[in-house]
Amino acid sequence: MTVGTGIDLHAHSNASDGTDTPAELVRAAADAGLVVVALTDHDTTAGWATAAAARPTGLTLIRGAEISCRWHGAQPAVSLHLLGYLFDPTYPPLADELDRVRAARTVRGERIVDLLRADGVDITWDEVLGYAAGGTVGRPHIAQALIRAGLVASTDEAFRPQWLGQRYRLPKDDLDVFTAVRLVQEAGGVTVFAHPLANRRGRTVPDSMIVELAAAGLTGLEVDHVDHDPAERAHGRRLADDLGLVATGSSDYHGSHKTVGLGANTTSVAGYEQLIAKAHGVPPL
Template identity: 70%
Template sequence: MTSPRIDLHTHSTASDGTLSPEELVRAAARTGLDVVAITDHDTTAGWEPALRALPRGLRLVRGAEISCRWYGEQPAVPLHLLAYLFDPDHPDLVAELARVRAAREERGERTVALLRADGVDVSWPEILAGAAGGTVGRPHIAQALIRAGLVTTTTEAFGRDWLGERYRLPKEDIDVFRAVRLIRAAGGVPVFAHPRATRRGRIVPDRLIAELAEVGLAGLEADHEDHSPAERAHVRALADELGLLVTGSSDFHGTHKTVRLGACTTAPEAYERIVAEASGVTEVASG
């Protein structure tokens, strides 16, 4: 009997993916996944559309990728937590996610103002419309730069001359310790997303992950396209040392990235631990 194929990190148009939640779950089924998690940035807006369109035989894990910061170094280090199966109506978590989304939108508008001041012809109303009501992020500005013919790819848009440095502005995030506690208080299961991805920039020390494990961190995402083989091995060894579960996932964004659904997957045992630890919402399977 073949093991189920489980991808626990994907994005839709509810944040910065290019497939709608409905298209995302249909694509997951066509790809041969048995379980898919929808983990848009700082929002649960894609949950209901994904549920309504869930194909027969596919299990849906409802989640979010939460924007966090660790303030143990200066400047503070940005990082992401994947939160699974939490109560979307938990008041403290709802308030924090709303604050982060508002800050993200404000940063986007300020970034566009800087671009326009330098003569770059991009339109904030068009970028908002392109986000289709989802959480606005820098990938939406990147798409505007592509449409304007200033760059050819999202990767180029995130380079030093554009959104990676010259037009990069700080944004407000959630203190990572507060985020872990909030996710747990909402009945969710927190997993550290791509914790060792040096190609993305600064990473946090292992001692921070040990401290987060003490306050409720459940797992580490090891198998991810931005982890080298050595980084994957390091994450697995650290998880084993700390008694944390290990996940693997695609971090699928549609055409914003070249990675495909199911490119990396999670072992059934880790998935079952997530489901067992959650008390916010349940996984859902279509008839």
């Protein structure tokens, strides 16, 4: 497969915690000059059909999801995200796990709102559900409620330690990362470890764990990401080379919830073609 430049393999719609609809997202990707965009909403494939129907001519759509995972090799376990691409969404073991993780997100979100309200914060669960608009509930939806209440000025401020970054952050029932890699493989897809070195987001895993994950079938590392500094990018690229993994780059676009734009980081044509060659679940569109 021959493609042009402009390949962004990590973007969110309002099927999870982005602000663009799936249709708006694919149109925005084309307007940004991308030739490939991956729709990777958190723990859901709900936006796939709408994005596919609205896909502009000349834009390739990669259907995927960002899966909430946990590594149990440390105590407490480390939260991390796995990008799954081109898997069969009807594969029952994977579909069931994604259903469970989405339900856990909802429970966590309601508990966070309860904690905030107990401290006198004037937001409601119904309001947060309204911001989610039927999509997977995430902390950015709670952040919108905090902005409306005049307590923070932006989503970034809402994610600071005194708010959703620490004080009102609760764990959720994520999927074991090794199980996630296996299930995506069984469903015909490929996996990339999202922002694996982003220390500013919280704890990260040791390189030895990534070695184990590569041996278990991981396909790539998201190296070029807004939350990786130059040293982290260089380290990630060396690690990917050493392990025979695809080094990817992407925006992690969330619409107006974040300032980063589509195409802020991109994946090479060679890396993209390596990912496509390894997948056999659902094809690019």
